[in-house]
Amino acid sequence: MNNHEIDFEIIGDDMQFVEVELDPGETVVAEAGSLMMMDDGIRMETVFGDGSHEGNGLMGKLMGAGRRLLTGESLFMTMFTNDSIGKKHVSFASPYPGKIIPMDLSELNGKIICQKDSFLAAAKGVSVGIAFQRKLGAGFFGGEGFIMQKLEGDGMTFVHAGGTIHKKVLGPGELLRVDTGCLVAMTGDVEYDIEMVRGVKTALFGGEGLFFATLRGPGTVWIQSLPFSRLASRVFAAMPAGGGSKDEGGIGGLFNILGGDR
Incomplete structure (x- = not known):
């Protein structure tokens, strides 16, 4: 096994975090700012890129960092190493409500493609790169642009997403249409494209956007x-236009009506 072999536990329901046990x-390598807590004896180190190009010299490190820059991520990641003589634990939390998806890349043909902001952490040795969308339609209208993240290796990686996560296995030639924002990840053998919503009225007044993703199997x-x-759009829409608090009605709203502004 080229990647470090780590043990883990997913804790929580809607506001999850992953606890990684290090021999x-x-x-383990993680996105900057995702740390929740760690035991004494674990050493933190900030590195260029994902830390998987240590033996490739300066150019290898710069190329790894450059790939992350293209996805809109930070040039740096944080490595957490157990320098003690016993088992230690380090935990990483999701940045918003949702689920953490553990993925063993050795069981997924060594590669997955995911949203560019969904990567949370991985065993050292997993390469965090970029995947260009070859088709212009997918690049311009896919919701993630031309570039998505590509995770390669044979170790554990952890991806986070919002709400409830549904894993679906597609058979050969099976087609699934998905809202572009709802796609989290897919195995490398899935064909990905963008299709325009049919019908002028549906496109303009359907409220679901003009495009959706088409995923064709085989793959997961x-x-x-x-x-x-x-x-975020719902929260922004609920914010008061002129500042202050936006009342939702009820008794508080009645007092405002009777009392007027003071």
């Missing part, structure tokens, strides 16, 4: 019920 000398896809962009 002496084992390392992971779908989220609540994309963060959808949650």
